[in-house]
Amino acid sequence: MYHYTDFDEAFVRSRVAQFRAQVERRIDGALTEDEFKPLRLMNGLYLQLHAYMLRVAIPYGTVSSAQMRQLAWIAETYDKGYGHFTTRQNIQFNWPALRDVPDILEALADVQMHAIQTSGNCIRNVTADHFAGAAADELADPRPVAELLRQWSTDHPEFQFLPRKFKIAVTGAAADRAVIRSHDIGLQIVEQDGEQGFKVIVGGGLGRTPMIGKVIREFLPRADLLPYCEAIVHTYNRLGRRDNKYKARVKITVHEHGIEAIRADVEKAFRRIRPEFSGVDQEMLAGIEAQFATPSLRSGATTAYDTAYQGDPVFRAWADTNLTAHKDADHAIVTISLKAHGATPGDATADQMRLMADLAEAHSHGELRISHEQNVILPHVHKADLPTLHAALSGAGLGTANVGLASDIIACPGMDYCALATARSIPVAQEIATRIDELKIEHEVGALKIKISGCINACGHHHVGHIGILGLDRAGVENYQITLGGDHTETAAIGTRMGPGFAADDVVPAIERLILAYLDLRDSADETFLETFRRLGDAPFKAALYPETRARHAA
Amino acid sequence: MSRAFTPKVVTANALIEGDVVYLTATGEWTRRHDQARLFTEQQAAEAALSAASLQVADVVGVYLADATEGATGPQPDHFRERFRATGPSNYAHGKQVDL
Numbered sequence: 001m002y003h004y005t006d007f008d009e010a011f012v013r014s015r016v017a018q019f020r021a022q023v024e025r026r027i028d029g030a031l032t033e034d035e036f037k038p039l040r041l042m043n044g045l046y047l048q049l050h051a052y053m054l055r056v057a058i059p060y061g062t063v064s065s066a067q068m069r070q071l072a073w074i075a076e077t078y079d080k081g082y083g084h085f086t087t088r089q090n091i092q093f094n095w096p097a098l099r100d101v102p103d104i105l106e107a108l109a110d111v112q113m114h115a116i117q118t119s120g121n122c123i124r125n126v127t128a129d130h131f132a133g134a135a136a137d138e139l140a141d142p143r144p145v146a147e148l149l150r151q152w153s154t155d156h157p158e159f160q161f162l163p164r165k166f167k168i169a170v171t172g173a174a175a176d177r178a179v180i181r182s183h184d185i186g187l188q189i190v191e192q193d194g195e196q197g198f199k200v201i202v203g204g205g206l207g208r209t210p211m212i213g214k215v216i217r218e219f220l221p222r223a224d225l226l227p228y229c230e231a232i233v234h235t236y237n238r239l240g241r242r243d244n245k246y247k248a249r250v251k252i253t254v255h256e257h258g259i260e261a262i263r264a265d266v267e268k269a270f271r272r273i274r275p276e277f278s279g280v281d282q283e284m285l286a287g288i289e290a291q292f293a294t295p296s297l298r299s300g301a302t303t304a305y306d307t308a309y310q311g312d313p314v315f316r317a318w319a320d321t322n323l324t325a326h327k328d329a330d331h332a333i334v335t336i337s338l339k340a341h342g343a344t345p346g347d348a349t350a351d352q353m354r355l356m357a358d359l360a361e362a363h364s365h366g367e368l369r370i371s372h373e374q375n376v377i378l379p380h381v382h383k384a385d386l387p388t389l390h391a392a393l394s395g396a397g398l399g400t401a402n403v404g405l406a407s408d409i410i411a412c413p414g415m416d417y418c419a420l421a422t423a424r425s426i427p428v429a430q431e432i433a434t435r436i437d438e439l440k441i442e443h444e445v446g447a448l449k450i451k452i453s454g455c456i457n458a459c460g461h462h463h464v465g466h467i468g469i470l471g472l473d474r475a476g477v478e479n480y481q482i483t484l485g486g487d488h489t490e491t492a493a494i495g496t497r498m499g500p501g502f503a504a505d506d507v508v509p510a511i512e513r514l515i516l517a518y519l520d521l522r523d524s525a526d527e528t529f530l531e532t533f534r535r536l537g538d539a540p541f542k543a544a545l546y547p548e549t550r551a552r553h554a555a
Numbered sequence: 556m557s558r559a560f561t562p563k564v565v566t567a568n569a570l571i572e573g574d575v576v577y578l579t580a581t582g583e584w585t586r587r588h589d590q591a592r593l594f595t596e597q598q599a600a601e602a603a604l605s606a607a608s609l610q611v612a613d614v615v616g617v618y619l620a621d622a623t624e625g626a627t628g629p630q631p632d633h634f635r636e637r638f639r640a641t642g643p644s645n646y647a648h649g650k651q652v653d654l
Contacts, residue, residue: 027571029612047615049639050649051573080648095648098571344645415635416643424638426645476633 044115203254414454423471589628
C-alpha cells in the first residue's frame with residue numbers, strides 16, 4: 001500500500017489547518033455562506049437534507065486495517081455509529097456537525113486520509129478495479145498508476161476550476177470491474193508487442209445524458225500517461241461548456257465536437273505538453289510501484305477449505321457467490337457483502353468496520369478494498385482461512401451469500417439523505433432485497449445487477465444496471481422508472497426505458513414480475529438475465545411489467 | 556396569470572448542526588414543523604424570507620416551502636418536506652427520535 005511522503009503529510013496537514021481557520025471564520029461570521037460553500041466543497045463537506053455530509057476519499061478503493069479502524073472511531077465519535085460506502089469507492093458520514101469537521105479531517109490525516117477533491121469541479125478521487133493486485137485475470141495492478149494520477153491531479157493549478165467535475169477510473173484487466181466506460185477518462189492497461197501501455201477511453205458518463213465512452217487512443221505508451229491525460233483535461237477545460245451546467249461534462253464536449261475533432265485537439269496539445277515531462281513522473285511511478293508489491297503470500301494445504309466446502313452447505317453457498325479467483329491458486333479474493341437482506345446498501349456500523357479491519361489483519365495482510373458496488377473486499381485470503389473467516393463474518397451480519405445476485409443492489413443515498421434527490425432509493429433497495437429473500441430464488445436466478453438512483457444524476461448507476469430503477473418526483477409523488485439491458489462491464493450498454501413509471505408501492509411487485517418472467521423465458525439455467533434480454537428484446541419483459549396493457553390488447 | 560399563493564413556511568438548515576429549522580411567529584428558529592409560522596399572504600412570506608436570509612450566522616439555505624394548517628400546527632405538503640420534518644426512513648435517526 002502507498003505510504004505518504006513527507007510532502008503528502010505536510011500538504012494534507014496544511015489543508016486541515018486552512019480549513020480549520022475557514023470554519024472558524026464562517027462560524028464567527030467573517031465568511032458568508034456564499035464565500036464558504038466553495039471552500040467546504042473543496043474539502044468534501046456538503047450540506048444535505050438533514051445535516052452536513054462529509055465525503056472521505058478512499059483512493060482507488062484501497063484502505064488499511066488501521067485506516068478502517070479510524071473510520072470506525074470517527075463514525076462513533078462524530079456521527080451516529082456508522083458510515084456509508086459509495087459507488088465511487090468513498091465513505092460518507094451523514095451526520096457531522098460543522099464545528100467537528102476540522103477535527104475529523106485531523107483524525108483522517110493521522111491515518112493518511114483526506115477529503116480533498118471529493119467534490120467540486122476538479123479531478124475527483126481516482127477509482128480502480130477493486131480486485132486490483134489480486135485478480136487472476138489481471139495484466140497489471142492499476143493502483144500505482146491511479147496513485148500517480150492522484151498526485152498529479154491533486155491541486156493541479158490548471159484544473160481547479162474545470163467546467164464540471166472530472167472522474168478517472170483505471171483497470172488492469174480486460175474484464176471491466178471499474179466501469180471505465182462510464183467515466184470522463186477510462187484507462188485500461190493493455191499490452192502491445194510485449195510493451196505495457198493504456199487503452200484510453202474518453203467521454204463516458206451517466207447522469208441525465210448517459211454516454212458510453214469512446215476510444216481516443218488504442219495504445220498509449222506507459223510513459224505518456226500524464227502528459228496525455230493533461231492534454232485531454234486541458235482540451236476539455238478549453239472547450240467544455242460553462243454556459244449550461246447540464247452540458248458541461250466532457251461527454252457532451254466529445255459528443256458535440258465529435259471524437260475525431262477532440263482527438264486531433266488532444267494530440268496537438270499532447271505534442272506541446274509531452275516535452276515538459278522529463279521522466280521524473282516515471283521515476284516516481286517506479287517508487288510507487290514498489291509500495292504496491294504483492295504481499296508475501298503463504299503456502300500451505302487448503303484442506304480446511306475443501307472440507308468445509310464439501311460438508312457445509314451454508315459455507316458452500318457463500319464460497320460460490322462471494323469468492324473470486326486470486327492470481328495465487330491457494331488464495332481467494334473475498335467479497336464481504338454489505339447487502340444483508342433488508343439492510344441499507346453500503347452501510348457498515350463501527351463494530352462491523354472494526355471486525356473487518358481485524359479480519360483483514362489476521363487473514364488479508366492488513367488490506368481491504370471498497371468496491372463501487374458498495375461491498376468490502378479482502379483481497380488476499382489463504383483458502384485454509386476461509387471457514388474461520390466466514391464464521392466470524394456471519395456472526396456480525398456480514399456473511400450474506402449474495403454477491404452478484406439480485407439482492408446485491410447498488411443504491412445511492414436518495415432522498416433519505418441527499419439534497420439533490422427527487423425520490424428515495426434506499427427503501428426500494430431494502431424492500432426488493434427483502435422480497436427476494438422471501439421468495440428464496442436469487443441463487444436460481446443467478447447473476448443480476450439491480451441499480452437504483454434517486455435522481456437523474458445517476459449516482460446509483462441505474463443506466464448500466466441489468467435492471468435500472470430511477471426515482472423521480474411526478475406531481476409531488478415518488479415515481480420509479482425502470483430501464484432494462486444496461487451493462488457496466490467491457491460490453492457496456494445503456495439500459496432502455498420500458499415505459500411509464502411505477503408508484504412506490506408498485507415498484508417491488510414490478511421487479512418481482514420481471515425476475516419471474518426471466519425464469520420462464522431463459523433457454524437454460526446458464527442464460528443470464530442480461531443474455532435473455534439481449535436475445536428476446538423488450539417485448540416479453542414489457543408484457544411482464546405492464547400486464548394490464550397486455551390484457552387490453554388481448555381483449 | 557400568476558398562480559394563486561399557497562400557504563408557506565420559512566425553512567432552512569442550522570449553520571452548526573445542519574438541522575432543518577423553521578421560522579416561528581416570534582421570529583425564532585424551531586426544529587419542529589408544527590411550531591412554524593404559516594404564511595398565508597405572499598407579501599408577508601417574501602418579507603420574512605428576505606429577513607431570514609440575512610441571518611447568515613444562524614442558518615443556511617433559506618427558502619419557502621408549501622404547508623397546510625393541521626390539527627397540531629402546520630404540516631408539510633410535499634414528500635421532500637415531510638422527510639425533512641421527520642428524518643431518514645432507513646434508521647430511527649434525526650427529528651423522529653430527537654424531538
